[in-house]
Amino acid sequence: MINFKDIIYLKEGTVRQKEAHKVLLELNLFELLKNFNPILAGTIPINIDVESSDLDIICQSENHEDIVKVVREKHGKLPGFEVKTIPSYKNLKTTIITLEYKTFPIEIFVQNKPSEEQDSYLHMLIEYQILLKNNEDFKSEIIALKQQGLKTEPAFAKLLGLEEDPYEALLNYGYEKGYIS
Template identity: 50%
Template sequence: MIDFTNIEYLKAGNKKQKRAYEVLRKYKVFEKLKPYAPVLAGTIPIGIDIESSDLDIICEVDLRFEEDFLDDIALGRLIPGDTDVKVENIIVHGEKSIVLNFMLDEFPIEIFGQNKPSTEQNAYRHMLAEYRILQEKGEDFKHKIIELKNQGIKTEPAFGLLMGLENPYEDLLKF
């Protein structure tokens, strides 16, 4: 299985994965976020992205020190000074979270932080389950997922539709 905690796998991927790797390296995103155990999650790592897909980077952030995290990102020049950044504090499954959205070159970037290890966050766990399912079900299934996503259906619900899952966000965590 791919080690999704290290972005080196992107170098051997499809065209978009290779380009994502170049952009992440160019801006030293993972080096600058290293204290927060960043992991690239979502659809691009597992090859089911569509045109509008973003680079989802999940991080472990002690939200009691949210300002330090934001300063590290700004002062560490992860985000170029002229970049428009949207910052939101949200609650996801009862857990306080922080979300930053901005652009780096042609990629929309979303940095998502919760006060739990990155590899224990649902985004990472969903991605692993989806990857395993894609490996098991093959290319035809993968193309059906992408087709549903192109119709505006989010990733987990797309898996839910094709697999008959009642609550895909919860059910995928069981895989």
């Protein structure tokens, strides 16, 4: 299994993964965010990204202003820089910092919850396991659904026949199959 907590795996990946690795190094994002347990999540790490896919970095922080200050000081002048705080997502304060660099939109997603326990990381682990258990046709169908505008979790839920809320259904599926514990 890939160690998704260390972005070094991107160096040996697809062209897009290599580009992502280069961008993350140029921005020095993982060093900048090291005190906030950063993990690259989403579709690029598991190679089901589409042209519009962003770099999703999840982080943990008790004080969201700390991480906003760090990112703003270093990258606040980059195009698309914006900070949004969502009062409560699953009873967790969530802050999303967005910016753009080269060909990548970047989203830094902050919660007061260990990064390894955040839904987006768990979804990625489950999706990765599902991709490993299925053939290339399944992967191609996921990508095709994403190209048609479907988000990742709903695309997986559709192909797996999961009918409830796709985000919760995917988590439940992952627990049932033992992909996460």
